[in-house]
Amino acid sequence: MRLSHVSHQFDGQLVLNDIELHVSPGECVAIVGPSGSGKSTLLYILGLLRKPDQGAFLMNERDVFELDEEQRRLLRLHEVGFVFQQAHLIPYLTVLEQLELIQEKKKLDAKQLLTDLGLGHRLHHLPATLSGGEKQRVAVARALINSPQLILADEPTASLDYENGRLVMELLAKQAHEEGRRVVVITHDERMLDVCDRVLRVIDGTLTELNKGEGHHN
Numbered sequence: 427m428r429l430s431h432v433s434h435q436f437d438g439q440l441v442l443n444d445i446e447l448h449v450s451p452g453e454c455v456a457i458v459g460p461s462g463s464g465k466s467t468l469l470y471i472l473g474l475l476r477k478p479d480q481g482a483f484l485m486n487e488r489d490v491f492e493l494d495e496e497q498r499r500l501l502r503l504h505e506v507g508f509v510f511q512q513a514h515l516i517p518y519l520t521v522l523e524q525l526e527l528i529q530e531k532k533k534l535d536a537k538q539l540l541t542d543l544g545l546g547h548r549l550h551h552l553p554a555t556l557s558g559g560e561k562q563r564v565a566v567a568r569a570l571i572n573s574p575q576l577i578l579a580d581e582p583t584a585s586l587d588y589e590n591g592r593l594v595m596e597l598l599a600k601q602a603h604e605e606g607r608r609v610v611v612i613t614h615d616e617r618m619l620d621v622c623d624r625v626l627r628v629i630d631g632t633l634t635e636l637n638k639g640e641g642h643h644n
């Protein structure tokens with residue numbers, strides 16, 4: 427999938443300026459950059475949650491921004507998985523129910539997926555009884571339940587300690603490396619960059635490829 431000549435402005439300010447971004451199956455891409463540089467805006471465009479002022483987003487040879495809203499909604503449901511900084515679980519549903527709520531077709535077994543993510547002993551627990559790391563792993567499981575081809579994460583480790591953050595990053599990277607998905611992760615934590623294949627920095631509206639190891643000046 428590919429963003430081509432994507433530009434977007436808010437209130438007359440150009441946030442993204444003629445962006446090109448190609449993400450291949452099996453690739454985990456990290457996005458870094460200063461606060462307010464447009465990282466989340468870029469991720470929302472990739473997640474079909476925001477239509478850019480200009481440019482195309484080619485997915486399976488089609489420009490998804492030429493589809494109607496209903497087709498985009500279906501694509502979002504089937505092909506995109508989101509993970510945010512906070513897990514945003516529904517407080518009165520158990521771990522298993524969080525997944526069953528949004529499961530479209532029985533492509534994956536929810537219990538098996540949760541077990542694979544180390545949550546087999548938490549299936550019938552409510553969010554309030556989980557640790558931060560467990561909650562975030564439920565959020566990852568929820569992003570994966572419909573087997574999307576694209577996984578997007580906006581600072582998924584920001585509310586976690588290093589060990590748990592690392593676990594979540596490794597789970598995301600594994601989705602690319604072992605399942606052939608495309609993963610795009612925004613992170614401020616340079617210690618997490620090594621699990622990704624490429625690091626891109628958003629600065630002054632443009633994307634620059636960083637050599638791994640120089641990401642800490644973000």
Ligand SMILES: Nc1ncnc2c1ncn2[C@@H]1O[C@H](COP(=O)(O)OP(=O)(O)OP(=O)(O)O)[C@@H](O)[C@H]1O
Nearest residue numbers: 436437441459460461462463464465466467468628
């Ligand atoms: N819905 C909106 N309406 C107006 N301006 C917006 C909107 N969303 C974002 N912006 C502005 O666009 C710029 C980029 O915002 P964005 O959230 O993409 O940055 P970011 O790189 O994700 O920052 P952070 O690291 O703080 O999360 C900021 O100046 C922000 O104020």
Ligand SMILES: [Mg+2]
Nearest residue numbers: 465466467580
């Ligand atoms: Mg952001």
